[in-house]
Amino acid sequence: MSGERDVSFDPKEHQHLRYNPLRDSWVLVSAHRMKRPWAGQVEKPPEEHIPRYDPKNPLCPGNTRANGKVNPDYDSTFLFENDFPALQPDAPDPGVDQHPLFQTRAARGICKVMCFHPWSDVTLPLMKKQEVVKVVDKWVEILEELGATYPWVQIFENKGAMMGCSNPHPHCQVWASNFLPNEPALSDRCQRNYFEKHGEPLLLEYARQEAERKDRVVVENFAWLAVVPYWATWPYQTLLLPRRHVLRLTDLTTEEREGLADIMKQLLTKYDNLFEVSFPYSMGWHGAPTGPHLKEDNSHWQLHAHYYPPLLRSATVKKFMVGYEMLAQEQRDLTPEQVTQMFPQKFIYF
Numbered sequence: 001m002s003g004e005r006d007v008s009f010d011p012k013e014h015q016h017l018r019y020n021p022l023r024d025s026w027v028l029v030s031a032h033r034m035k036r037p038w039a040g041q042v043e044k045p046p047e048e049h050i051p052r053y054d055p056k057n058p059l060c061p062g063n064t065r066a067n068g069k070v071n072p073d074y075d076s077t078f079l080f081e082n083d084f085p086a087l088q089p090d091a092p093d094p095g096v097d098q099h100p101l102f103q104t105r106a107a108r109g110i111c112k113v114m115c116f117h118p119w120s121d122v123t124l125p126l127m128k129k130q131e132v133v134k135v136v137d138k139w140v141e142i143l144e145e146l147g148a149t150y151p152w153v154q155i156f157e158n159k160g161a162m163m164g165c166s167n168p169h170p171h172c173q174v175w176a177s178n179f180l181p182n183e184p185a186l187s188d189r190c191q192r193n194y195f196e197k198h199g200e201p202l203l204l205e206y207a208r209q210e211a212e213r214k215d216r217v218v219v220e221n222f223a224w225l226a227v228v229p230y231w232a233t234w235p236y237q238t239l240l241l242p243r244r245h246v247l248r249l250t251d252l253t254t255e256e257r258e259g260l261a262d263i264m265k266q267l268l269t270k271y272d273n274l275f276e277v278s279f280p281y282s283m284g285w286h287g288a289p290t291g292p293h294l295k296e297d298n299s300h301w302q303l304h305a306h307y308y309p310p311l312l313r314s315a316t317v318k319k320f321m322v323g324y325e326m327l328a329q330e331q332r333d334l335t336p337e338q339v340t341q342m343f344p345q346k347f348i349y350f
C-alpha cells in the first residue's frame with residue numbers, strides 16, 4: 001500500500017476506511033451498497049397528530065405522574081426527578097471481588113427529566129428561538145448544579161418512538177453519575193492524546209478544517225457549525241461544534257447560547273425536511289468532566305453535541321447496527337459528503 005491516492009479512487013464508489021479520532025476506531029465506508037434492494041423491516045412512520053394536551057400524559061402541565069406527584073402548571077421548561085431512575089444517590093455498595101475478571105463498582109447518581117415546553121405538539125425546531133434559549137439556559141443551570149459534585153452529567157434527548165422515546169412530549173433526560181461513563185472516558189483519552197501530540201484541542205482544529213473545507217458543513221452561524229463528521233457512522237449523524245474553545249455548556253456567553261438556539265433550530269429544521277417527517281434521533285452533550293475534575297486542567301476538551309439519527313434511506317427504513325457492525329466494525333453505505341448534499345439548502349425556519 002503506497003499511501004498515494006490512486007487516481008481512479010472515488011469515495012462514492014470505492015470502499016475505504018475512515019478514522020474516528022474521538023473513539024480511536026475505524027469506520028468502513030461502502031457507498032455503493034446503497035443500491036442494494038431492500039425487502040427488510042419497514043418502520044411505522046412517526047406519529048403525526050399529537051394533541052397539544054393529553055390529560056393522561058404524565059409530562060403535561062398539571063397532570064399526575066406515575067408516583068402520584070402533580071406537575072405544576074408550567075409555562076416554559078419543567079424539570080423533575082425521574083420516577084423510574086436508573087441511578088439513585090444512595091445504594092448499598094456491591095463490594096470488591098478479588099478476581100480480576102469479576103470486578104464491580106458502586107454506581108450512584110441522579111436522573112432528571114426536563115420538559116422543553118408545556119405543549120406536546122411542538123418540537124425544538126417548531127419552538128420560538130427565545131423558547132429554545134430557555135432550554136439552553138436550563139441545561140446550563142442543571143450542569144452547574146449537578147456538575148458541582150458529580151464527575152459526569154449526561155444531558156441527552158431520545159426523540160421519536162423509533163429511538164425508544166417513551167413519551168411524545170418534548171423533553172430530554174439528565175443522568176448524573178459518580179463515575180465517568182465509557183463514551184466520555186474514551187473521548188477524554190482521545191482528546192488528551194491529540195492535545196499532547198499537537199498542542200491544541202482536537203475538535204478546535206477539526207472545526208477550523210471543516211469550516212475551510214466546506215464539503216461536510218450542514219449549517220453554520222457566527223458561533224457554531226454543524227457537520228456530518230468525516231468519520232460519521234450513522235448515515236445522517238451530525239456533530240455540533242462551537243467555533244471558540246469552550247470546555248462546557250456553563251462556559252458559553254449569552255451570545256453563544258442564543259447562537260446555539262439558532263443553530264439547533266436550523267439543523268433540526270433541515271433534519272425534518274430530509275424525509276418530511278419529524279426526524280428521530282438520540283442526541284447528547286459532551287463537555288469536560290465536572291465534580292472533582294473541575295479543578296484539573298481540561299484544556300484538551302472541546303464542548304460538542306452528537307446527533308445520532310437511526311434512519312437510512314427513508315422515513316421508515318432504519319440503519320441496523322447489527323452483524324458486521326457488532327462483530328467486526330462500524331460500516332456505512334453513503335459517504336458523509338453525499339449525505340451533506342442531501343440536506344436541503346433552502347429551508348424556512350422562524
Ligand SMILES: O=C1CCN([C@@H]2O[C@H](COP(=O)(O)O)[C@@H](O)[C@H]2O)C(=O)N1
Pocket residue numbers: 058059064065066067081082083084085113157158164165166167172173
Ligand atoms: O410518570 C412518569 C412518566 C415517565 N417518567 C420518565 O420520563 C422519561 C421519558 O424519557 P424517554 O422518553 O427518553 O424514555 C422516562 O425515563 C421515564 O422514566 C417519569 O419519570 N414519570
